[in-house]
Amino acid sequence: MSKKAPRRPSILAVIAIAAVVAIGGVLALRWVEMSADRAGGVSSGRALIGGPFALNDQTGKPVTDQDFRGRLMLVYFGYTFCPDVCPTDLQKISAVMEMLGPDADKVAPVFITVDPERDTTDQMARYLSLFNDHITGLTGTPEAIAAAAKEYRVYYQAVRDDASATDYLVDHSAFIYLMDREGAYLTHFNRGDTPDTIVAAIKQRL
Numbered sequence: 001m002s003k004k005a006p007r008r009p010s011i012l013a014v015i016a017i018a019a020v021v022a023i024g025g026v027l028a029l030r031w032v033e034m035s036a037d038r039a040g041g042v043s044s045g046r047a048l049i050g051g052p053f054a055l056n057d058q059t060g061k062p063v064t065d066q067d068f069r070g071r072l073m074l075v076y077f078g079y080t081f082c083p084d085v086c087p088t089d090l091q092k093i094s095a096v097m098e099m100l101g102p103d104a105d106k107v108a109p110v111f112i113t114v115d116p117e118r119d120t121t122d123q124m125a126r127y128l129s130l131f132n133d134h135i136t137g138l139t140g141t142p143e144a145i146a147a148a149a150k151e152y153r154v155y156y157q158a159v160r161d162d163a164s165a166t167d168y169l170v171d172h173s174a175f176i177y178l179m180d181r182e183g184a185y186l187t188h189f190n191r192g193d194t195p196d197t198i199v200a201a202i203k204q205r206l
Contacts, residue, residue, distance in 0.1 A: 049177065049185035050075070051151030055112065055140035058125040063138060065183050071108045072186075072205055073179040074198075077154045079115035079170050080127040085191070087130075089174060094132035095195040096202070103206055109135045114156035114172045116145045152177060178202065 057063045074093055078086035090111065097104045111128065113119035116139050119127075124137035139145070149156060156172035176189040178201060186205065189198050 049153055050179050050183055053148035055138040055144055058121055058128055058137040060121045068108045070181050071106055074109040075177040077112045077114050079113050080119050080123055085174050090131045092195055096198045097132040097134045099199045104134055111135055112138045112148055115170050116142050
């Protein structure tokens with residue numbers, strides 16, 4: 001029996017997804033900004049963005065948020081099958097790490113998947129080999145990913161033509177979070193921020 005080829009999202013579905021991503025991105029950005037504002041700025045906004053997680057890295061090793069203590073963190077949620085936004089942002093993070101030079105060892109860039117169904121440890125390892133080798137990729141059970149995303153106020157939703165589709169997109173918010181050495185929120189960056197902007201913000205905290 002021949003296998004059916006995976007169904008690709010229709011043109012209308014792709015257009016709809018793009019619209020949802022644009023609207024969701026604006027709303028998510030406002031949510032993050034309001035969270036920090038309500039907390040009175042960077043120092044007191046710490047309880048609202050970021051928190052504990054227990055996942056596995058691209059080698060299969062169990063990793064928690066505690067493993068990054070003592071270093072600043074750049075935290076990004078995305079997925080390896082993302083067609084454009086995620087690779088662009090990971091290239092940006094890679095550029096940041098290169099620009100930091102010797103200070104790169106004081107920063108931990110962390111890529112957490114929002115597609116645990118397809119992003120196995122092996123898949124994460126293959127994908128991240130294309131980027132800066134400082135980046136730690138994290139995956140886990142759907143429940144563990146959902147818990148981590150909730151801590152960081154990250155929205156994500158798989159968009160499928162049908163429930164059994166294996167070729168699908170994931171709508172998700174896309175921010176790069178800068179966390180302090182204790183894992184507390186400092187600030188975030190969006191698509192308009194350049195590597196220079198991010199490096200400058202990091203160097204202020206080193």
